[in-house]
Amino acid sequence: MAVYKKSYKGxxxxxTPAWSRFLVLPRYSFARLFQSKFLFIFYALCFxxxxxxxxxxxxxxxxGFLQSFGINIGDAVKINNNYFLAFLQFQGALCYLLTALVGPSLVAPDLxxxxxxxYFCRPFNRVEYVGGKMSVLFILLSAITWIPGVLLxxxxxxxxxxxxxxxxWWIATGLVLGSVAWILIxxxxxxxxxxxVRWRIAAGALVxxxxxxxxxxGSAINGVLKTEFGTRFDLARLMAVIWGDLLRSDTDLGASAWDAWSTLLAVSILCVWLLDKKIRAYEVVKG
Amino acid sequence: MNPVIELAGLSVRFGQRDILKNLNCKLGGKTIGLLGPNGAGKSTLINTLLGFYEPVAGTARIFGNDIRRQANAIRQVVGYMPENDALIANMNAVSYVRMMAEISGLPAEAALERAHESLFYVGLGEARYRMLGSYSLGMKQMAKLAQAIVHGPRLLILDEPTNGLDPAARLRMIKMISEMRDSGEMHIVLCSHLLRDVEETCQEVIILKQGEMVHYSNLEEERKANKRFVEVETVGNDGGFAEAVEALGAECAPAGAGRWKMVFPEGVEMRALYRIAAERDLQLRRLNYRRDSLEDIFLKAMESDRIDRMKAAGAMHKNGHGKA
Structure with a gap:
């Protein structure tokens, strides 16, 4: 029907299939996100x-290629698990910054x-909404972590x-698992x-x-109580523990892999609970 | 006729407060008005029908689909225009309406086409590439309407659609609602505190007060029924006119200066009135069918509810149950 016909028509x-509708959200989110030149340049630098x-x-x-430039490294440098761990740690830090930039602009404006x-008056539920918004970060962050990691x-x-x-082969598995865990958290x-917080800037600061x-x-607890229990509050370090465990590095970061996985799982459950409370069509004031 | 909306003992409670109390009715009109004073539970009823709130008892059905078990099927055929601002400020209207259409299941290309059509339909054609944040209040209302109709719903739920509109925009909104109703493709639920809006557009009305349904009115039928009540203005010698009309079985009362109020019984045709006037060489200058306005109905419902409560309180007092 042409646009000049101003009569209502059903x-x-x-x-489209119901399962595919959550993919509508990342499409529109990417279009909006990459209108920012700063974000575009930052993301390009991540590669x-x-x-x-x-x-x-x-x-x-x-x-031989290095020796042609007069560089002789002998056996000093090897491509092994430590190389990929360093790669993962560096890209993981970029992920963190990217999440602080992108994450808050996904949900806060809607709220x-x-x-x-x-959204919810349509055949579209809260899980699909959160899944759609998370997929924006998952796609963005995957492209700079496990996908290039596996390529390397x-x-x-x-x-x-x-x-x-x-x-x-376990290096590739560790790269994928470690990256996906970090992206999810x-x-x-x-x-x-x-x-x-519903306010984009405040949400970024909060992240x-x-x-x-x-x-x-965590450091304060460790320092005052002369313990390593405080490490459980340091999420970045816990993630480093997991990466170290997956990539078989023997660095001691003050927590076991079990501690790290269980703490991050608890944090994830807390986040899901918060989302369950806040991602609703209307909040009910009981009284 | 299959009911569009069927409420079966629907009750909603927030904490200790009963918001909707045992609502029962079947509504099948093309346009259904939802009336009531502030806090009556109108918006809660809408939100419950959309599955946003869980009923504590009873249920409701929309086109036969149960709101508890078939929420997705209901949402597929419903369009909703909320009362409050619900626009994403940093999107333009086309992207916004298109996104909503795609979430409703329209393929991307069809969604884009429908978004343009809807925006033209609601009168935002020229402003459709502007950011929603730059829209006036009236334009925002129209954009909300566009997203509600973009996927071609069978039931359109409008929550206070004329809020914040100037008289011209209000008339346009009412005209559009009437057009959509007359298109035969959708049913409309109109929730408003403006009686005139409901009266101009609705065939059925339910009136809520403190979470209870205090009145149901089929305006179409009432309009037909009340056609028997007429006001007449005559010029000439009206001696014996009243008696002749009363001889038909009608009630007739003078209203001064050649004006009369009459109530005709069933079976008496208006032609008889013309005949009596012609026999007396009496000119009929004006004949109005009078009916209760929605305001009359609304006030009666509020008043009768108040009297019922007073009676109930009195009965309790007599029985000695009313003492604090």
Whole structure:
């Protein structure tokens, strides 16, 4: 029907499958997010370490290439689990900053503008809404963590030989698992904070604060009580413990992998509870 | 006729407060008005029908779908325009309406086409690429209406649609509601505290007070029924006119200066009145069918509810139960 016909007419066409509708949210979110030049440039910069990492793997596997520049590293540098751990830690830090920038703008505007009833009066539930919003972060962060991590692993495998790949497959598994765990915890914290405070800027500050204040609080407990229990409040360190465990690094960070997994699981449950309380069409004031 | 909305003992409670109390009715009109003073439970009823609130007892059905078990099926066929601002300020109207259409299940291309159509339909065609945050209150109302109709719902729920509209915009909104009703493609539930809006558009009305349904009125039928009550203005010698009319079985009362009020019984045709006037060479200058306005109905409902409560309180007092 042409737009000049100003009479009401119903819709009788075919509908999209219900399961696919949560993907509408990331599409519109990306369109809005990348209107910001700052975010666009920052996100582009997040890929530089990947390019650098690929070049480094090539160079290490082609010592003749380095020697042509007069560099002789001998056996000092190897592409092993520690290399991928360093990659994961660096990209993980970028993820954290990116989440603080992007996360709050996903949910807070809907809550601040009272738009949730319009989503939920449609065949679209709260799980789909949260899933749709989380998928924005999942796609963005995956593209700078486990996807390039696995690519680097494959590059190394192709250069070092497939026996290397067979001996080190657990590195790829660790990269994927460690990245996904970090992305999930960051996404949940970002969504829960922005749902709670509803103000984008304050939510961004809160996301940063959860990690910084948690770290400071944990260090204070450790210092005062001469214990390592405070490490459980330092979410970034707990994640580093998990990465270290998955990538078989023997660095002692003051907590066991079990402690780290259980604490992060508890934080995730808390975030889900907060989202359950706040992501509703209307809040009910009981009395 | 299958009911559009069926309330079956529907009760909603927030904490210790009963918000809706045992609502029962079947509504099948093309346009259903929801009336009541502030705090009567109108918006709660709408939100419960949309599945936002869980009933503590009873249930409701929309097009036969139970709100407890078939919420998704209901939401697929319902469009909702909320009372409060519900717009995402940093989106333009086309993107916003299109996104809502896609969430309702329309494919992307159809959603874009329908978004343009809806925005033109509500009169925002020229402003459709502007950010919603820059819209006036009236434009925001229209944008909310556009998102409510974009997916072609079978039932449109409008919560105070004329709030904040200037007289011209209000008339446009009422005209659109009437047009949509007459299109035959959708039923409309109109929740408003403006009796005139409801009267102009609705066929059925329920009146809520303190969570209870105090009155149901089929305005269409009442309009037809009350056509027997007429006001007449005559010029000429009206001697014996009243007696002749009363001989038909009608009640007739003078209202001064050639004006009469008459109530005709069933079976008496208005032609008889013309005949009596012609026999007496009496000119009929004006003949109005009078009916109760919605305001009369609303006030009666409020008043009768108040009297019922007073009677109940009196009875309790007599029985010695009313003492604190």
């Amino acid at each position: 819709f009788s066409g075919a509908l 530089f370490p990947v390019v650098g990492g690929a070049g480094f793997i090539y160079a290490v596997n082609n010592l 601040a503008n009272g738009a949730l009833p319009l 692993f494959l590059i190394q495998s192709s250069l070092a030989g497939w026996t290397w790949m067979a001996d080190h 960051l996404s949940l914290i970002a969504l829960a904070c922005s749902a709670w 940063l604060g959860v990690f910084f204040l948690g770290s400071a609080f």
